[in-house]
Amino acid sequence: MSLSREQVEKVSLLARLRLSPDELEKMTSQLQQIVGYIEQLAELDTEQVEPLSHPVDMRNVFRPDQVCPSTERAEMLAGAPHTDGEYYLVPAVLGD
């Protein structure tokens, strides 16, 4: 599977990254190289193999339904780039 520049551009939108034309060019060739290496996995027959997504086999980890005081709003908003003291602010959300 060869990765095209168009695909890389699409992925950059999915990943919400802005790439300049030069960056896109470089990214495409680097990803092609890496993906080419990764594709050696295809030579392994894994039909009968169960995927392993968690390295430790744990089950049923829960916490009790107990409320603890929330963090002060001022402290939470202190690190936000743009607020009105009550809300986080973003450019108008219109069908995005």
Place this chain on the structure above:
Amino acid sequence: MSDAYEIIIGLEVHVQLLTESKLFCACSTKFGAPPNTQTCPICVGLPGTLPVMNSRAFELALRTAVALNCQIAPYTKWDRKQYYYPDLPKGYQISQYDLPFSHDGWLEISDPKGRIEPKRIGIIRAHLEEDAGKSMHDEQAGEADSRIDLNRAGTPLLEIVSQPDMRSPAEAKAYLTEMKLLLTYLGVSDCNMQEGSLRVDANINLHVANPGGKPIATPIVEVKNMNSFRAVERAMTYEAERQFEVWKETGRRLGDVPKQTSGWDDVANITRAQRHKEESSDYRYFPDPDLVPVTVSEEKIASVRAGLGELPADLRRRLEQTYGITPYDSDVIVNQGEATVAYYLALAQASGDGKLASNWLQQDVLRTLKEQSIEIAAFPISAAGLGELLQKVKQGEVDTTRGREVFMGMLESGRSAAEVMQSLGIEQVDESALVDLCRELVAANPKLVADIKSGKMQAAGAFVGQAKKKNPNVSPARVREICIELIGQMS
């Protein structure tokens, strides 16, 4: 609606579960707090924070799925659904993708008024996920910023996806009504649509009649922003007609165009297509490595089932069988909710007459609640107190018409039936005085006597009328009985 097409509707219901704390952190889930005062590093997704699942949320989800006759998966896991939106602070929603904790259930719907046939609506799956925050935008302000409140972010949400089994807007509404009732009985959600604790999206398309061939499916449209069950009904009606017009115009079939999303405009009474970027549907699900899977044993499912209590459908059947009331009556009572059912049961007990209790509950109690916009819990007359009145009605101590006066008196004064009756001067007429009165009437009305003798029993009604004029406290039934008896003795 017409023979030209059949409407196919499937519904996705999101309900907030009634937990104290959020799904993955200890922030409160209470509605209505000032913006961003119920958040913490975990639900705002600050770097390094990790989710730990609320056991109660899973319990409530399980309870619901069992009540919806779902298969419970012995092994379930959580996945990340990834998309960018400012009210989704982690850039992904923790949800369930390929291994939801439950699947393949059903909910039975019916309409005692007979507008729809009783049927089972299939449930494809129910899964547990976290809610997003809210983004607010002031349209008038034009280019101004949108404001983000994350109080709701992380609230436990159960998504229940139905099969496309509904064939009319009325069925869709009946499904939602029954679903809400069930969820309320289960105590898993308050189902308050105004506060967003119950939200509905619909998938709708048509199967257009195709003489001599298989019906043709039109493209599926997902309709959002419906804020009441009535809105769902209206949106479905509108959308079906709209799709049929589009079909006639374009002939487009299912698969010809990508799935469209529309929003219901409750003011304009129309659906509007929403802008849809192709890439936004690539959610890149993968198992959340921060959460471990959950396994559910057969014993666990059995104990959840045992603890469900009596669900609406069973309750209706019990009321019909125990008290001899009609399916219509049991439906009205059960649909009022548990508190009303409890009131009814107490009333039936106190009055010793389930049918009478049902009539009074529906005609007098429920009407009063509606007029005064109060809940049954705030209704001033206790079931025992009303039961006392009904017993008197039943025993003929007071007739129904005067009984209503007593009811109103009890409502206004807060006094007992006996006290109100006394103040209204209602008292049981002494039997011998009643017989004397009837003798008097029989003697004074030879024409009526002749009518009754010739079999025109309705003439007895006139005796009742005259008796009531002379003494409003007489029991109409007794007057009738006594007069007929006296006339019978005359021959």
Place this chain on the structure above:
Amino acid sequence: MSLVELSATQLKSELEAGRLTSLEVTQAFVDRAQKFDPHIGAFLRLNADQALEQARAIDDRRRKKQPVGALAGVPVAVKDLLCSRGELTTCASKMLANFRPPYDATVVARLKAADAVLLGRTNMDEFAMGGSTENSAFQKTRNPWDLERTPGGSSGGAAACVAASMVPLSIGTDTGGSIRQPAAMCGVTGLKPTYGCVSRFGLVAFASSLDQIGPLARSAEDAALLLEAIAGHDPLDSTSVKRPVERYSQTVRQPLAGLTIGLVREHFAEGLEAEVEQAVRDAVKVYESLGAKVKQVSLAHSKYGVAAYYIVAPSEASSNLARYDGVHYGHRTDESALHADLAAERARLEAAHDQEGLDKLDSPLVALYRRSRAEGFGPEVKRRIMLGTYALSAGYYDAYYLKALKVRRLIRQDFDSAFEQVDLVLGPVTTSPAFKIGEKANDPLAMYLVDLYTVTANLAGIGGIALPCGISKSGLPIGMQLQGPPFAEDRLLRAAAMFQRATDWHEKRPMMKYE
């Protein structure tokens, strides 16, 4: 002997005996760091005043015979991706240049509870992505053994500050070798614990199913001391395993009798530099001389480790780093410039009647995301986000992510069967000693292949320890790695300590004649 040359274990007992004060100790390390770190660049922030103040307070408490924690008065450095309440936590990224978390990572809280003196925050590859610490957005860290070379990475600062005796103990994280590889390249001892051994709460995630926090120190004994302070179940981390914390520092001096060591056939394949191979084989002989048996084992799928790792890790990273969008915290692009650019672009497209261009034009919100992220992340982070986003995208999941998880299972099974035959596996950490700064900077794949011997432990979730076992002809440290079955940290530490009692490689220090 200078104070800074004492081990953490020695410092602890001297402090407990009252022969040293924490203030003296901390001052010695602060002086050392202030003298040498300008050359090395291991610390992003040396918190000298704060550390000295903390040391004074601990001394005070000790004088008053008040209870003190297990690391009371001993300086510890923390990699700059563990949240510390109210303190900058940057992950060496422009994205988080001003980020002050309102909470402590569990490990930081435990260090504070143990009364460790928090000396400073160490440099790293941005978001722990890299093997040379060159990907830091703020500064390069140089290898104390040769300033032209990298210290390895991503915990390069953490390893370099221990190697240069600027701190006795240091906290690193390891996602694909990020503790063990810089430990080897800097000639220190570094342990990557079994997944689930140390809480990840407050560790800014790179790849959640692979990340583990662990100690870097000058010896296994010291590493045991630090691990004991940070390990153990944490209810805030669902993947933290419930088991009692072992008393590593008590048992680390006990030799292992009847030890069987496995040599992995695949570890000695082509690519391994001769002097590294020799040093590792010499280490095997040391173990044999200590009574250990040696057996050949095979980890047949280990050659697929890097490929599987570079699917799993970037996929998880692409998701974990989605939260950096310039809305709730972190870097945000200049909004007025953004709106001006968008308006200009719109006008240009309208003038050209370019409808397709107009349709494709990002909304202000999408543009805000894309610019904020493009400005906040460095090239390697972007590369991995792109790679992971691609691997998880529609149509590729099965071929990449799912496939990698299956290979991951095979790699784990290889280890499981190896550990049926041997107690530990011994092998190299890297194919070669520390490489030069800039040497692999333009070849991402070559950089990824450095992780060849280390990624498999992360994929399998098992523990591994790197420790020095030689010096190359060019005067650079060479490391070896011991790997054990899950939760065999005690065994790893004791085996490493056995070796360190029999050899003095771990006591070799760089010359550091920089002036």
